[in-house]
Amino acid sequence: MTAKQRRRAITRTATLALGLIVWFVPPPDGLTVPAWRLFAIFATAIVSVVVDVFPILTASVFAVAAAVLTGLLTPAKAYAGFANSTILLIVLAFLVARSVVKSGLGTRVGHVIVSLFGRSTLGLSYSIFLVDGIIAPAFPSNTARSGVLYPLAFSLAEAGGARPGEEGRRRLGSFLMFSGIVSLSLSSGLWLTAMAANPIGGEVAKALGVQIGFGSWLLASSLPTLAAMVLMPPFLYWKIAPELKATPEAPTAARRALAALGPLKREEKIVLAAFVGMVALWASAATLGLDSTAVAFLGLGVLLATGVLTLQDIAKEGDVLATFIWFAVLYTLSSQLNELGFMGFLGERLAQSLGGLPALLAGLVLIVAYVLLHYVFVSQTAHMLALFGVFLDVGVKLGVPAAPFAFQLLFATNYFSGITPQGSSANLLFAGSGFLTQGELYRLGALTTALSTVLYLVVGTPWLLLVAR
Amino acid sequence: MRSARRAAGPWWLALVLTLVFLGPLHGQEPADGWRTFEGTWSAVGRRQTVPTETGRPSVVTALSGTVTITSAAGLAAGFRAEVIGFDDGAGGGAGRAVWTDSRGDQVFTALKGEPVETGRRVLGTLTGGTGRYAGITGEYALTWQYVVRGEEEVVQGRAVDLKGRFRRAEAPR
Numbered sequence: 001m002t003a004k005q006r007r008r009a010i011t012r013t014a015t016l017a018l019g020l021i022v023w024f025v026p027p028p029d030g031l032t033v034p035a036w037r038l039f040a041i042f043a044t045a046i047v048s049v050v051v052d053v054f055p056i057l058t059a060s061v062f063a064v065a066a067a068v069l070t071g072l073l074t075p076a077k078a079y080a081g082f083a084n085s086t087i088l089l090i091v092l093a094f095l096v097a098r099s100v101v102k103s104g105l106g107t108r109v110g111h112v113i114v115s116l117f118g119r120s121t122l123g124l125s126y127s128i129f130l131v132d133g134i135i136a137p138a139f140p141s142n143t144a145r146s147g148v149l150y151p152l153a154f155s156l157a158e159a160g161g162a163r164p165g166e167e168g169r170r171r172l173g174s175f176l177m178f179s180g181i182v183s184l185s186l187s188s189g190l191w192l193t194a195m196a197a198n199p200i201g202g203e204v205a206k207a208l209g210v211q212i213g214f215g216s217w218l219l220a221s222s223l224p225t226l227a228a229m230v231l232m233p234p235f236l237y238w239k240i241a242p243e244l245k246a247t248p249e250a251p252t253a254a255r256r257a258l259a260a261l262g263p264l265k266r267e268e269k270i271v272l273a274a275f276v277g278m279v280a281l282w283a284s285a286a287t288l289g290l291d292s293t294a295v296a297f298l299g300l301g302v303l304l305a306t307g308v309l310t311l312q313d314i315a316k317e318g319d320v321l322a323t324f325i326w327f328a329v330l331y332t333l334s335s336q337l338n339e340l341g342f343m344g345f346l347g348e349r350l351a352q353s354l355g356g357l358p359a360l361l362a363g364l365v366l367i368v369a370y371v372l373l374h375y376v377f378v379s380q381t382a383h384m385l386a387l388f389g390v391f392l393d394v395g396v397k398l399g400v401p402a403a404p405f406a407f408q409l410l411f412a413t414n415y416f417s418g419i420t421p422q423g424s425s426a427n428l429l430f431a432g433s434g435f436l437t438q439g440e441l442y443r444l445g446a447l448t449t450a451l452s453t454v455l456y457l458v459v460g461t462p463w464l465l466l467v468a469r
Numbered sequence: 470m471r472s473a474r475r476a477a478g479p480w481w482l483a484l485v486l487t488l489v490f491l492g493p494l495h496g497q498e499p500a501d502g503w504r505t506f507e508g509t510w511s512a513v514g515r516r517q518t519v520p521t522e523t524g525r526p527s528v529v530t531a532l533s534g535t536v537t538i539t540s541a542a543g544l545a546a547g548f549r550a551e552v553i554g555f556d557d558g559a560g561g562g563a564g565r566a567v568w569t570d571s572r573g574d575q576v577f578t579a580l581k582g583e584p585v586e587t588g589r590r591v592l593g594t595l596t597g598g599t600g601r602y603a604g605i606t607g608e609y610a611l612t613w614q615y616v617v618r619g620e621e622e623v624v625q626g627r628a629v630d631l632k633g634r635f636r637r638a639e640a641p642r
Contacts, residue, residue, distance in 0.1 A: 027571045030537060036571075075619020086620065200617050205613035207587050341549040344511030348547070352539065385625035388513065389615055393629060408623035 002215060010104050012053045019044030029103045029178055029351065033148050039376075041066050041331045043126065044225050046375065046420075050442055053351040056421070063333060073336055081335070085293040086143055086165050089326065090428045092296035093147030094320040095436035097429065098313060099303045100151035100275065101158070103267035110159030111261070114254035121172060121242050125233035126181040129186070132364040133229065136187035136194035136282040140367035140415075143427040144292045146184055147192075148279060150429035153180040159254065160244055163462035164434030172242040173435030180430045181418045188426075189414030201410045204389045210317065210406040214407045220468045221409045224460030228415070228452055239444065262297060274302045323432045327378070330422045334378040343386040346373065351394035359399030364457070365372045366391050366400075367408050370452050376418040380424050384413045404464035415452035505605075506541030509629040510550060510611055511536065516585070521558035530554040530585045530624070536568055536631065544635070545570035556584040565592065571611045574600030578609075585626060587615045595635050602637075609633025 001009070027036030046065035050053045054062070067073045081087060100106040117123040134248050139145040153176045162173035188195035192202065192214045202212040264272065275310055278299040300445055303309040337343060350369055354362050370391050377383040388409050396402045417424035421431040421441040431441055514532030521527050532552040538544050539625035547570070554563035556566030576598040595607035609631060616626035 029545050029571055031571055032533070032549040032569050033573065035549060196620060200619060203617045204615050218582035227629075323473055324551055339533045341533065341535035341547075344513075345537065345547055348535060352537070379620075381619050382623075385513065385617065385619045385623070386511070389627050390509075393614070393627075416579065420614070 008053070010131040011051055012048075015044060015048045015051060015053045016098050018047065024345055026167055027280045028345075028349075030345050031342065032434065035337065035342045035345070037070070038067060038333065038337055038340060039342055041072070042330075042363045042376065043335060045333075049438065052439060056330075056438060057322050057326045058450065059310065060329040062182070066303050067336075069099040069230060070145050073332075077121045077336060077433075078332060079328075079420060081330075081332035082324075084142075084328065084331060085291065086425050087324065087331060089141075089143050089147070089293040089296055090425055091320055091324050092293065093143070093150070093429055094323070094432065095314060096147060096296065097151045097154065097301055097316060098279070099309045101154060101273050102306055102313060102383055103271045104261070104265060105268040105271045105275075106151050106155030108258065108261055108264075108268065110155035111254040113152070114159050115251045115258065116157075118254055120246050121160070121175065122237050124160070124176060125236065128153055128156070129183045129229050129233065130178065132180075132183040132187045133190060135258065135279075135283075138192040138193075140193055140196050140199075140286050141282065141348055142188045142195050142424065143182050144282040144285075144296075145187075145375050146180070146426040148275075148282075149180050149184065150433070153177055154431065155431060158444060159170075160247075160250075162244075162435065168434060171240050173433065174440060175240045175354045177430040177433050177435045178236055178240065178418075178440075178444050180231060180447075181427050181445075182227075182236065184426045185415045185417045185424070185448075185452070186225055186228050186232065188417070189231075189411045190218070190221050192200045192445075193378065195414055197384045198410065200381065201384050201388055201413060202256050204384075205392065205406040205410070208389065208406070210392075210403050212406070212410075215428050216468070220464055221411060223463045224411065224456045227459045228389070228455045232451070232454065233449065235448070236444070239447060240264065240440075270306045270308050271303065274299045274308075277302075292295055315372065319329060319432050319434070323428050327422060327425065327428055331425075334376065335362070335382060337376070338382055338386050343376075343382075344390070346376075347390035351390055354394065354398065362396055362398040363400035363405055363408075365414060366395050366405075366459065368453065370409055371381055371412050371416045371419070371449060374419050374423055378416050378422045383416075384410075388413065403468040404461065407464050408460065410413040411456055411460065412453070415456065416449050419449040421445070429457050471574050474611055502526070504541065504636065505634045506538055506544055507608070508536055508538040508541070508547075508631040510536050510631050511625075512543050512550065512552065512585075512627070513623060513625045514552070515622055516624050527558035527560045528554075528556040530564075532585070532624070532626070536543055543637075544545050545572075545574075548576070551582070554585060559569075562591075564617045572600060572603050574598065576602045576605055585613060585624070587617075587626075589613050589616075591628075593633070595633075596631060604638025605635055605637075607633055607635030 022040035034054045043062050045059040048059045049056045068078045113127050118126040157173040157176045192198050205212050281295040392406050395405045421427050499500035512532040512534035517529045518526035532575050534550040536547040536550045548568035549589040552566040557563040562582050566578040577596045578583050578593045579596050580593050590612045593604050593609045598605040613630040614629050618624050
């Protein structure tokens with residue numbers, strides 16, 4: 001056994017032992033044994049992924065097997081995530097994105113963007129933030145928006161010569177993929193209507209005396225979010241260090257490549273029409289009462305019926321199945337923790353423990369704790385529903401100004417989405433692109449979330465004290 | 470996702486969790502047979518509705534969540550709470566709740582009042598229990614601070630003014 005294998009075996013044993021210890025420790029007063037033991041399983045799965053004991057798929061399947069075989073969850077509850085419409089939407093978006101690449105439309109769009117922004121790799125990242133920031137207010141589902149942004153980022157990576165399997169040029173792809181994750185986390189916080197949980201948070205805030213509308217949200221979010229959007233690409237550029245940096249000749253080369261491609265081919269026209277139709281329906285889904293997943297099913301149906309995508313193409317997308325399984329499992333376990341009262345207990349007890357702190361310190365601790373607790377959530381909406389009202393109520397009782405504090409928590413509900421790959425369904429397409437390792441996803445997620453937290457606190461707090469009353 | 474390499478662990482999360490589990494609970498000595506308690510109630514679940522002739526829907530609600538006791542002697546610091554409620558759409562609401570503590574001991578409750586909506590009031594009667602709560606009786610009231618709907622028809626609510634009193638069968642009258 002090599003030293004590396006020995007180290008891995010020790011880490012694996014230690015993680016399992018930690019899980020068993022938590023399992024057998026009596027639950028804290030206020031939690032039932034099933035809630036505590038489900039937390040033991042969930043925490044062991046997440047820790048085993050973070051310390052690289054198992055890939056996320058392996059950890060997830062062990063976790064759900066343990067939860068059902070020990071009788072903590074019924075099979076019906078444990079497998080409920082596999083029928084969740086948001087998770088199905090991810091699977092469909094993966095397949096639709098495949099058609100964008102296969103038809104050549106992605107390459108064409110990539111060349112168009114490179115011809116406009118491609119003088120530097122940094123410019124490509126900014127182009128992702130720009131497109132996302134503009135389309136975001138029309139997309140209440142950030143998962144659906146990731147289905148638009150991912151083919152764009154993937155095509156840009158390919159246009160830059162990056163390939164998932166080629167280590168020499170992989171970091172360009174990593175840079176652009178994580179740009180997509182961070183961009184979604186920030187654009188969702190820029191507009192009230194850019195993420196499904198934002199208006200729901202507004203309702204909770206209203207019940208606690210804080211009025212939030214489209215305009216007041218945009219005013220409040222504008223300065224800290226735009227600051228984060230400006231600073232995040234250079235930060236990622238510094239941390240990931242893509243091989244390709246300055247590309248002054250790229251716009252000219254892209255224009256030449258576009259000329260060589262000639263007019264749109266039949267497949268490209270079909271994909272373009274299907275995509276435009278899906279985007280239009282997604283954007284008007286809330287107004288027309290349409291289900292975003294059904295729209296994606298319709299789009300996929302068109303692509304299959306026209307032969308742009310074939311059953312062989314779908315059979316090749318093995319990563320989709322892996323993503324579907326691990327995310328559905330973690331989503332379910334986290335939801336069940338909430339239903340068993342674990343999340344509510346966590347919020348209420350944390351809130352109680354802060355009694356007596358000065359208002360400023362209490363507000364700071366609550367915001368940081370709110371962000372960190374996203375490690376145990378697999379849905380932004382579920383996190384917001386479980387903890388936002390509790391934290392806002394406690395903060396206000398401790399003297400934290402209500403409106404600025406409500407905005408800080410609601411912005412955090414968006415920017416913490418990248419803290420883990422499972423932190424939002426909007427991350428999954430990028431996480432499954434093949435360009436990012438599991439370690440990179442957790443490391444970059446922690447770093448960018450930390451930077452966002454600092455930016456929103458430092459830039460956002462004085463701004464919110466000025467504009468949010 | 471590609472194979473992994475070591476990533477930074479969420480050690481700060483451990484600090485937060487420690488804070489949570491060390492949180493204080495202030496007890497209150499009983500003055501007579503009756504003991505008072507206060508707390509909060511967070512709940513998540515689903516609602517089903519059917520229309521009625523009154524224009525208000527008839528609602529079945531199933532919720533689970535946490536009752537956190539902030540002030541009491543003789544009750545656990547918190548319970549898992551499960552509720553099933555029915556509102557007939559004509560002003561009559563009824564339900565049952567069970568609170569389960571970390572030992573598995575339970576408190577049973579009959580509920581009446583308004584539907585589970587923001588600002589609505591609910592009255593509960595403690596009708597008995599198991600283990601250390603055997604023979605418990607009492608009453609409580611709460612108002613939903615907020616109740617909102619999330620994805621997949623999930624509803625989530627919180628009550629912060631849970632207040633009531635209880636006594637056990639063997640307590641002096």
